[in-house]
Amino acid sequence: MSSFFDRFFGGRPTGSKDEAKSRLKTVLVHDQVGLTPAQMEGMKLELCSVIARYADIDKDHVELRLERINNRLAVVSSFPVRRVLSRPAAI
Amino acid sequence: MSECIVITSGKGGVGKTTTTANLGVALALMGKKVAVVDADIGLRNLDLILGLENRIVYDLVNVIEGECRLKQALIKDKRVETLYLLPAAQTRDKNAVSPDGMKKLVAEMKKEFDYVLIDCPAGIEQGFKNSIAGADRALIVTTPEVSAIRDADRIIGLVEAAELPEPNLIINRFRAKLVQRGEMMNKEDILEILAIPLLGLIPDHEDIIITANRGAPAAFDEKSVVGEAYRRIARRVTGEKDVPYVALEEPDNFWSVFKRWIGLAPTREASQ
Numbered sequence: 001m002s003s004f005f006d007r008f009f010g011g012r013p014t015g016s017k018d019e020a021k022s023r024l025k026t027v028l029v030h031d032q033v034g035l036t037p038a039q040m041e042g043m044k045l046e047l048c049s050v051i052a053r054y055a056d057i058d059k060d061h062v063e064l065r066l067e068r069i070n071n072r073l074a075v076v077s078s079f080p081v082r083r084v085l086s087r088p089a090a091i
Numbered sequence: 092m093s094e095c096i097v098i099t100s101g102k103g104g105v106g107k108t109t110t111t112a113n114l115g116v117a118l119a120l121m122g123k124k125v126a127v128v129d130a131d132i133g134l135r136n137l138d139l140i141l142g143l144e145n146r147i148v149y150d151l152v153n154v155i156e157g158e159c160r161l162k163q164a165l166i167k168d169k170r171v172e173t174l175y176l177l178p179a180a181q182t183r184d185k186n187a188v189s190p191d192g193m194k195k196l197v198a199e200m201k202k203e204f205d206y207v208l209i210d211c212p213a214g215i216e217q218g219f220k221n222s223i224a225g226a227d228r229a230l231i232v233t234t235p236e237v238s239a240i241r242d243a244d245r246i247i248g249l250v251e252a253a254e255l256p257e258p259n260l261i262i263n264r265f266r267a268k269l270v271q272r273g274e275m276m277n278k279e280d281i282l283e284i285l286a287i288p289l290l291g292l293i294p295d296h297e298d299i300i301i302t303a304n305r306g307a308p309a310a311f312d313e314k315s316v317v318g319e320a321y322r323r324i325a326r327r328v329t330g331e332k333d334v335p336y337v338a339l340e341e342p343d344n345f346w347s348v349f350k351r352w353i354g355l356a357p358t359r360e361a362s363q
Contacts, residue, residue, distance in 0.1 A: 015273020020237050021280050027237075028244050028284065 029066045033073065040064060047077065056082040095197045095207040096328070097226035099250070101242030103213030105234045106263040109299060109308075111210035112140040113318070114230075116310040117325030119174035123205040126165065129179035130222040131212040132187055138178045142306020143168065152180035155192040161199055170311060175204070185217045190224035197225025206328075215249060223250065229258040230290060235265060235276045243285055259290035261324065266295045291324035292336055293317060 030040075044064040051057055058080040067076045098111045108131075115127035129137035132152065138144040149164035154177070161177075168174035177200075180187065200207045209226060212218035223229065229250045233243040243260070250258050262281055269275035282289055298317045302309045309318035310325075320337045327334050 017273050017276045024237050
């Protein structure tokens with residue numbers, strides 16, 4: 001819905017309900033899957049150590065969460081890269 | 092054909108007891124023979140909401156333990172002839188009842204009644220297991236709040252694990268104005284997350300407090316908008332199709348129409 005005011009003032013800020021909805025979706029996926037926070041942390045650390053062989057990553061800002069995308073469970077992650085290693089460590 | 096329906100939510104304080112009482116009244120007003128059962132052993136409240144607290148002699152635990160006959164424990168409502176209450180025990184705890192005991196009780200009650208409504212206690216433990224043991228289906232009560240919806244999702248999973256059919260949802264304490272401002276999840280948001288069919292939407296209304304004070308559920312009051320919402324839920328429970336939802340907003344006046352026209356307020360359809 002675009003209104004008179006939206007057009008002039010660039011849209012109203014979205015209400016808190018969108019935040020409620022997205023937080024709920026995240027927490028429900030985790031509730032339903034039943035992976036413990038410790039298991040999620042373990043997955044994150046293991047993935048970090050694999051990626052670290054190829055790139056210098058910012059381990060403090062790694063994100064890893066479960067999401068439901070098109071009705072399928074997905075592991076969604078982000079590993080911020082500082083630089084790619086010129087000579088990746090041997091596997 | 093008679094049916095046992097459990098009213099449950101996971102979270103406490105979302106309106107299970109109020110819903111059980113009003114649905115019981117509304118079904119009885121339709122001429123159905125209804126028993127409402129308070130399964131919240133030790134935290135008896137359905138009697139108070141129905142205004143029948145002074146007439147309790149025996150309770151559910153007495154019946155299950157064989158200390159009295161079912162007929163002795165049932166309290167007949169004097170306002171609508173076909174409504175009966177089976178109160179919870181107040182001085183016992185939930186372990187006084189087992190799922191098997193409840194199953195036998197419900198089977199006996201279904202011979203007498205068209206509808207047996209079970210007011211389930213909060214939580215997912217013994218009291219919940221007892222309450223769903225004899226039920227043919229479940230109604231999940233939630234409010235548009237993150238905590239209530241999360242718990243409702245958990246309960247939906249447990250209901251399905253217990254091999255009951257897909258439950259139906261009642262959204263309670265709906266505040267149309269907050270929804271219009273985008274500060275409360277709307278019907279579609281909640282249904283998208285919980286993914287079960289909606290049975291009804293109850294506006295957040297002072298009638299609920301007032302009728303609880305008086306022990307006369309809103310469903311008795313022909314003029315009450317909340318009462319009407321419950322009466323329509325009762326019609327849907329009996330299988331009636333296409334019962335419209337009650338209007339959840341204030342009637343239009345000059346300013347509301349003007350504000351909508353200039354775009355200050357969302358359109359009506361957007362809000363429900």
